[in-house]
Amino acid sequence: MINRLAVTxxxxxxxxxxxxxxxxxxxxxxxxxxxxxxxxxxxxxxKSQPDVEIGLNALKAGNLLTADEAQFLTKLVEAGKLGHCxxxxxxxHKTYDELKAKGVEFVQPPTDRPYGTIEAIFKDNxxxxxxxxxxxx
Amino acid sequence: xxxxxxxxxARRLLDRDYATPITIEQLSRxxxxxxxxxxxxxxxxxxxxxxxxxxxxxxxxxxxxxSRSDLSITEICVTVGFESLGSFSTLFSKVVGISPSAYRxxxxxxxxxxxxxxxxxxxxxxxxxxxx
Numbered sequence: 001m002i003n004r005l006a007v008t009x010x011x012x013x014x015x016x017x018x019x020x021x022x023x024x025x026x027x028x029x030x031x032x033x034x035x036x037x038x039x040x041x042x043x044x045x046x047k048s049q050p051d052v053e054i055g056l057n058a059l060k061a062g063n064l065l066t067a068d069e070a071q072f073l074t075k076l077v078e079a080g081k082l083g084h085c086x087x088x089x090x091x092x093h094k095t096y097d098e099l100k101a102k103g104v105e106f107v108q109p110p111t112d113r114p115y116g117t118i119e120a121i122f123k124d125n126x127x128x129x130x131x132x133x134x135x136x137x
Numbered sequence: 138x139x140x141x142x143x144x145x146x147a148r149r150l151l152d153r154d155y156a157t158p159i160t161i162e163q164l165s166r167x168x169x170x171x172x173x174x175x176x177x178x179x180x181x182x183x184x185x186x187x188x189x190x191x192x193x194x195x196x197x198x199x200x201x202x203x204s205r206s207d208l209s210i211t212e213i214c215v216t217v218g219f220e221s222l223g224s225f226s227t228l229f230s231k232v233v234g235i236s237p238s239a240y241r242x243x244x245x246x247x248x249x250x251x252x253x254x255x256x257x258x259x260x261x262x263x264x265x266x267x268x269x
Contacts, residue, residue: 024239
């Protein structure tokens with residue numbers, strides 16, 4: 001039986017810029033940073049959820065992607081059509097204000113949703129779409 | 138490849154002496170190749186110049202010390218072979234993406250084992266020994 005999520009990945013257009021965004025802007029921890037040849041596995045995660053890590057996977061031509069594939073995927077990521085994720089917060093409005101003050105690009109401010117949540121939507125600095133979600137009590 | 142033993146020796150010397158001041162002229166003398174020829178062959182084999190490889194080793198060691206030691210950033214800078222804190226910080230930020238102090242803040246809970254998930258290593262065809 002599968003019992004928990006351990007690792008997942010986002011495609012990012014620039015690993016260094018993504019590392020800055022996830023650590024300095026969102027406040028995540030670095031979980032792993034390993035370089036083998038020209039491949040770098042770097043993962044981050046929430047301080048409050050130490051057993052989950054998110055790989056920041058470089059969108060560049062190499063062993064996995066051809067130049068055409070990397071270019072195509074980059075367009076999809078930048079357009080917000082590829083990476084999606086929901087982050088939970090205790091206070092959507094407060095976190096929205098904090099992240100907005102740090103320059104995070106929001107595509108939707110905190111909004112009451114009919115299914116019992118308040119949700120805002122932002123992009124990471126590659127274009128991945130992130131939902132900031134608060135359960136209403 | 139011709140001179141493959143010398144290229145391997147050059148890499149081993151860099152692996153051993155990365156924390157000491159080492160120039161391409163000294164390295165090339167030690168492996169009995171001209172600097173130009175050493176750089177050309179080294180790049181052909183390892184996809185980077187000896188200098189780039191040296192920087193890679195120093196930065197990798199600095200990352201390790203930042204996340205797992207109590208040494209100050211100045212001490213780490215000197216320990217891994219940089220002579221100036223300014224150039225170390227600038228280079229570290231450029232290569233890694235964040236400053237040494239930001240890296241230290243964010244990496245305190247980093248795993249101690251150098252681990253790449255199998256799915257990632259399989260997809261990216263990564264088989265070599267890891268360095269961090």
